[in-house]
Amino acid sequence: MTPVRRGQWQTASDVLVRVSRQPGITRAAVARELRLSTSSATEVTARLRDVRLLTEAPAPSQGRGRPTTVLRAHPQGPVALALDLRQGSWRSAVVSVDASFLEQQSKRHRSRRSQVVLSNLQKEVERAHRQYGARLRVVSLAAPGTIRDNRLMQAPTLDWAELDLETVTARTGIPLLAGNDATLSGVAEARTGAAAGAGTALHLIVEVGLGGTLIIDGVPAQGASGAGGEYGHVPFGDRTRSCPCGARGCWDLDIDGRALARHLKETAPDDPYAYAEAVLHRTDRAAARAVAKVVTALGTGIAGLVNAHDPDVVTLGGLAIPLRAAAETSFEQAYLAGLMTFHRNSPPPVLSATHQPDGPLRGAAAMALDHLTSEPSIATWAASQ
Amino acid sequence: MTPVRRGQWQTASDVLVRVSRQPGITRAAVARELRLSTSSATEVTARLRDVRLLTEAPAPSQGRGRPTTVLRAHPQGPVALALDLRQGSWRSAVVSVDASFLEQQSKRHRSRRSQVVLSNLQKEVERAHRQYGARLRVVSLAAPGTIRDNRLMQAPTLDWAELDLETVTARTGIPLLAGNDATLSGVAEARTGAAAGAGTALHLIVEVGLGGTLIIDGVPAQGASGAGGEYGHVPFGDRTRSCPCGARGCWDLDIDGRALARHLKETAPDDPYAYAEAVLHRTDRAAARAVAKVVTALGTGIAGLVNAHDPDVVTLGGLAIPLRAAAETSFEQAYLAGLMTFHRNSPPPVLSATHQPDGPLRGAAAMALDHLTSEPSIATWAASQ
DNA sequence: CCAATTAAACTCGTCCCACGAGCATAAGGT
DNA sequence: ACCTTATGCTCGTGGGACGAGTTTAATTGG
Numbered sequence: 001m002t003p004v005r006r007g008q009w010q011t012a013s014d015v016l017v018r019v020s021r022q023p024g025i026t027r028a029a030v031a032r033e034l035r036l037s038t039s040s041a042t043e044v045t046a047r048l049r050d051v052r053l054l055t056e057a058p059a060p061s062q063g064r065g066r067p068t069t070v071l072r073a074h075p076q077g078p079v080a081l082a083l084d085l086r087q088g089s090w091r092s093a094v095v096s097v098d099a100s101f102l103e104q105q106s107k108r109h110r111s112r113r114s115q116v117v118l119s120n121l122q123k124e125v126e127r128a129h130r131q132y133g134a135r136l137r138v139v140s141l142a143a144p145g146t147i148r149d150n151r152l153m154q155a156p157t158l159d160w161a162e163l164d165l166e167t168v169t170a171r172t173g174i175p176l177l178a179g180n181d182a183t184l185s186g187v188a189e190a191r192t193g194a195a196a197g198a199g200t201a202l203h204l205i206v207e208v209g210l211g212g213t214l215i216i217d218g219v220p221a222q223g224a225s226g227a228g229g230e231y232g233h234v235p236f237g238d239r240t241r242s243c244p245c246g247a248r249g250c251w252d253l254d255i256d257g258r259a260l261a262r263h264l265k266e267t268a269p270d271d272p273y274a275y276a277e278a279v280l281h282r283t284d285r286a287a288a289r290a291v292a293k294v295v296t297a298l299g300t301g302i303a304g305l306v307n308a309h310d311p312d313v314v315t316l317g318g319l320a321i322p323l324r325a326a327a328e329t330s331f332e333q334a335y336l337a338g339l340m341t342f343h344r345n346s347p348p349p350v351l352s353a354t355h356q357p358d359g360p361l362r363g364a365a366a367m368a369l370d371h372l373t374s375e376p377s378i379a380t381w382a383a384s385q
Numbered sequence: 386m387t388p389v390r391r392g393q394w395q396t397a398s399d400v401l402v403r404v405s406r407q408p409g410i411t412r413a414a415v416a417r418e419l420r421l422s423t424s425s426a427t428e429v430t431a432r433l434r435d436v437r438l439l440t441e442a443p444a445p446s447q448g449r450g451r452p453t454t455v456l457r458a459h460p461q462g463p464v465a466l467a468l469d470l471r472q473g474s475w476r477s478a479v480v481s482v483d484a485s486f487l488e489q490q491s492k493r494h495r496s497r498r499s500q501v502v503l504s505n506l507q508k509e510v511e512r513a514h515r516q517y518g519a520r521l522r523v524v525s526l527a528a529p530g531t532i533r534d535n536r537l538m539q540a541p542t543l544d545w546a547e548l549d550l551e552t553v554t555a556r557t558g559i560p561l562l563a564g565n566d567a568t569l570s571g572v573a574e575a576r577t578g579a580a581a582g583a584g585t586a587l588h589l590i591v592e593v594g595l596g597g598t599l600i601i602d603g604v605p606a607q608g609a610s611g612a613g614g615e616y617g618h619v620p621f622g623d624r625t626r627s628c629p630c631g632a633r634g635c636w637d638l639d640i641d642g643r644a645l646a647r648h649l650k651e652t653a654p655d656d657p658y659a660y661a662e663a664v665l666h667r668t669d670r671a672a673a674r675a676v677a678k679v680v681t682a683l684g685t686g687i688a689g690l691v692n693a694h695d696p697d698v699v700t701l702g703g704l705a706i707p708l709r710a711a712a713e714t715s716f717e718q719a720y721l722a723g724l725m726t727f728h729r730n731s732p733p734p735v736l737s738a739t740h741q742p743d744g745p746l747r748g749a750a751a752m753a754l755d756h757l758t759s760e761p762s763i764a765t766w767a768a769s770q
Numbered sequence: 771c772c773a774a775t776t777a778a779a780c781t782c783g784t785c786c787c788a789c790g791a792g793c794a795t796a797a798g799g800t
Numbered sequence: 801a802c803c804t805t806a807t808g809c810t811c812g813t814g815g816g817a818c819g820a821g822t823t824t825a826a827t828t829g830g
Binding site for chain 1: 419538539584585610613616618621624724
């Protein structure tokens with residue numbers, strides 16, 4: 001392993017980052033954005049072609065002048081495997097540096113036992129490894145729980161104990177990047193979804209409990225050990241109520257299906273998500289009142305987080321979308337009332353996520369692409385070509 | 386203005402960043418940290434010497450081997466002026482690239498009118514500009530209020546209307562970097578204070594109200610318009626109490642002098658800071674109970690923010706330090722009780738800030754040094770030598 | 771259909787910088 | 801004195817960014 005020369009692949013990396021973030025971008029556009037001279041653009045693309053990182057195809061002409069080329073992933077270039085582990089199913093996609101999915105699939109778990117599920121993921125990694133060989137550079141994984149140094153610390157919806165996720169890639173030796181699903185769907189929104197272009201974005205998602213992320217310049221604030229973004233466990237709620245997480249007064253106790261059941265004086269549901277969906281379909285006054293209470297708690301909390309973080313935009317995922325839709329005026333009132341005065345002139349828009357079911361997989365793909373297009377990663381790849 | 390060649394001063398910038406963040410660092414240490422070969426180190430330091438950015442002085446020998454040299458700012462090198470605007474006074478310091486203060490001073494405001502204060506700052510900028518000429522590259526300013534694009538939006542302690550801070554440097558044409566004082570003291574802690582080395586640090590400061598910042602890799606999360614970090618206005622408190630900020634149930638209503646007065650059933654103080662200090666000096670049971678209540682609210686809230694952000698460390702400034710010290714067990718209990726279970730094994734330490742009164746000035750200096758040591762800034766300087 | 775126009779790609783030569791190899795130097799240790 | 805050790809210095813090489821000049825492939829207009 002010869003150490004890589006400093007700055008060697010700097011510009012090449014910059015180019016690939018553009019290609020991965022704006023798929024279908026042309027060479028001329030990249031050169032403009034990076035303020036590269038045409039000679040440098042020629043040179044760097046040639047170099048990237050030589051090491052099988054890019055191919056160029058003629059771009060449809062746009063008016064006068066010599067037509068430029070579209071930069072695309074090389075058919076023998078590096079790829080990543082993105083995985084999305086969910087409560088009852090899992091999905092996978094093979095991604096190339098231009099962010100296109102070479103293949104993807106979705107399967108249900110036969111058993112929910114952690115060993116079975118992880119071994120399925122492991123088999124998928126090994127299948128991809130066989131198929132793509134050394135082209136497979138990294139595996140990224142979105143999982144529904146708190147993640148810390150590639151370990152799943154707690155996964156309420158799966159009811160698993162603490163778990164080392166690296167077993168999934170252990171036998172292949174491919175690096176693993178694991179992330180929380182809510183965090184990664186936030187990344188997807190910030191990169192290519194409703195929060196695209198935002199410098200600071202706050203993403204909140206309600207499923208069983210409430211998760212989220214603060215995303216700054218496309219990078220999630222992961223915290224010291226990757227457990228950042230647990231906004232559901234901030235004490236916005238009733239301090240006398242204790243939460244399974246160990247704390248008291250957690251916000252998510254006021255938001256999800258369990259809160260609806262409490263307001264409706266029904267017994268705590270086994271599946272709070274399905275229960276919440278059912279309540280949202282009801283048309284009686286009691287249900288409407290319960291939903292309004294929950295939506296008010298949601299709006300107030302979001303306003304508090306907007307005060308704290310001053311985001312450009314807030315995006316909502318999961319049940320937060322139908323909840324808000326079911327009581328829009330309650331939401332608006334609570335949100336505005338909770339903002340500091342100077343925010344009220346132009347409150348950050350609260351938008352529905354656009355990637356919805358694909359969010360975590362798209363976010364995992366984005367994280368993997370960050371890895372693939374980083375300078376050291378490119379330098380290593382180039383040295384092996 | 387010839388555009389700067391890409392990567393031209395990359396390594397030089399890396400070296401200067403080390404010098405500014407670890408004053409007194411040796412050439413050999415820089416080379417080790419940056420994994421530079423000795424030849425590259427020789428070359429880059431020579432280049433930096435030629436353009437009057439560094440000087441080298443023999444370092445005290447450390448055992449065997451040829452002694453190395455300490456890297457210091459060049460006596461004719463670029464400098465920055467850091468300013469700290471406070472309620473009753475202001476301070477200034479001239480900083481060189483090795484983070485040393487060439488001079489500093491502290492003066493009281495004669496009048497609190499914004500025009501008078503700003504004109505004093507302006508005069509100081511002009512004095513420095515006369516003294517240092519083209520060596521003065523940037524002015525940074527810490528101010529006690531919400532700052533947005535170099536405008537002071539609201540400054541509760543100064544009672545000023547919205548204000549353009551760029552007037553301070555307008556006549557000299559030197560770039561201005563303005564920032565919130567709590568944010569900048571957080572930066573100082575994260576760079577060279579109690580949170581040094583932390584990837585994610587949360588800094589909270591209690592004065593009149595509560596402010597703070599989330600600092601990730603030494604960079605504060607400023608938000609869309611620079612108003613990020615208003616943790617005092619997150620609804621951790623009693624939702625029936627409304628806050629002057631416009632929201633309800635704000636955390637800082639439970640923390641500062643106003644909260645103490647409420648608990649003691651005394652009238653709201655004109656100067657909550659002085660009032661809190663007075664209560665902290667009292668020895669009666671009622672005062673102790675009031676302090677304990679406030680400290681419990683502080684600990685609970687901090688725990689919630691730790692859940693949300695998963696910081697490596699939390700630093701406290703201002704009144705938060707004596708408050709916690711006055712009711713240490715209350716704090717500890719509330720803090721631990723508010724954490725999610727998995728944080729309790731190794732809860733992030735909550736430390737007292739070490740820069741205390743110097744925080745904002747040190748933070749402003751750090752921000753200015755970031756500018757001075759950036760690649761474009763160095764390239765521009767070098768081109769002018 | 772053939773210039774003229776236009777935008778972009780290509781070629782060449784230069785400059786700058788990182789670094790490996792080998793040598794020189796200044797300490798402490800024996 | 802001489803060895804050991806860590807570091808600095810010199811020289812030569814190679815890569816990459818880019819300016820200047822040239823070529824190419826499209827549209828536009830006669």
